[in-house]
Amino acid sequence: MSGAVDLSSLKQPPAGAPGAGNGSGDYTVGEADFETRVLRRSTQVPVVVVLYSQRSPGSVELVRLFETLVAESGGAWDLAAVEAESNMRIAQALRVQGIPTVVAIAAGQPLADFEGVQSEPQVRQWLTAVVDAVAGKLEGGEPGEPEPEEDPRFAAAEEALERGDLAGAEAVYEAIIAAEPENDEAKGALRQLRFLERAQGLSPEVLATADANPSDVEAAVRAADFELFNQQPEAAFDRLIRTVKVTAGDDRTAARTRLLELFELFDQGEPFVVAARRKLAAALY
Template identity: 60%
Template sequence: MAGAVDLSALKERAQAKPATGATGGTPTANAVVDVSEANFEAEVLQKSSAVPVVVVLASTRSEPSMALTEAFERLVAQDAGTWILARVDVDTNMRIAQAFGVQAIPTTVAVAQGQPLADFQGVQSEEQLRAWIDAILKAVEGKLTGPVGSAEEAPPEDPRFVAAEEALEAGDLAGAEAAYEAILAAEPANAEAKTALRHVNFIGRAEVLPDGIIATADADPTDIDAALQAADAELFDQRPEDAFARLIATVKRTAGDDRTRVRTRLLELFELFDPAEPFVVAARRKLALALY
């Protein structure tokens, strides 16, 4: 969901803790990670607030992919925790590849502060890769928190959020939901827990969507339930503009309780994103026109 839903409230809370070590031929502990959909948030988005994360989207069936990955592994071993290499197997993590807009294998993307900074396709020489990495490090100099030298330097993490995130990474949505609800029971104004709970609720709803729901909704625009489910499916499929457009069109066709229901769902979906996102701003404007 990283490409569709802005998890900034979660990634801003946690500080990455890449281990440092001496320059040498072996990658520093935690400097090379295998990334999947389950740990993408923690290993890429969160850690990129501390140091750049170089995401290599590759396939084990591709010799150029393996050669590029091995070259990056040698380079990260030399740099003492100043950046992290994240290996993504696109054969088993298609959503991550889709989120990055991958069109060729291998593709490399440097991520800093949760955002793509630079990318290239194909294989380059080790000398070219070294120059590219050096340019990335120079571009972010002084802008990231930097490698954490010791556990004492890191801000303490709230164990309640740690437990919730561990449940989420394990696929235990009910456990994550219960953990965030417990935080809100104790601190009703906790904005971070509210944001996290909205994301968990959306993911839980999207995971049980019926097959072919978008086609079903297209076939009968008067079916409100189908429209709501189809919008969830489009959002889960990294297409927020399509989801918003569908619900705005449904608002125009409805009245009374039905219109209120659709409008409420649309506002809930808006809350999954940074309100300054251009597509959210545009959709809010279109909703206002549809209502008035």
């Protein structure tokens, strides 16, 4: 698989996206910590990403097998267990076709993979081949290697988010932008945060309300927020594009403006963003 899969879209995950904590023995990884715990970690040792589903007992058992084996590995490799249905961007980036799928990442790139449940001897053999393939080729986390210095302002915002203080985090990002109007990282974080503030309290009823009256812009934008919050960006984009088609004047402008705001929450090279921009252009002209 090496070189065949582009993981760059996962290097800047959405703020507040689902992810696991980093407690001892917790190998669960989501979009929020994929860059740190998989891409960056894989510059030191290979990281085995197991994409599984809670609805697939066989895939859950495979995760447990890998948890046992990584504990025995002596740090030769690391493990990331990704619940595929909750982390569709990861599954799409890794071109997952079936569950379970196991992908070894080294130096930020896929190295080897397999699909389906395997026996313990087969898994051990595969792991040995992965470790041997990268022996002496990774940085290995040399002592004294300088770590990038963290901006204390962003650290303060992250601490506020961990406390559930969204308003506090928003104030920090606004202060950064006031001091540095061109700080794209702060702008992106603020967009993500404001989206979360809007979307996290929405319920499925907003979908029925919007479906009942497609020209109701306020209902449409709320329903689109709900869909995006629930990992359905294509559905959210299509809903607002339909609203653009059936409205005019200020209503049309409001629907288009919200759609453009939602686009900005993603890497602009994402295929579903590119496709939605084309649909929007067709709807407008």
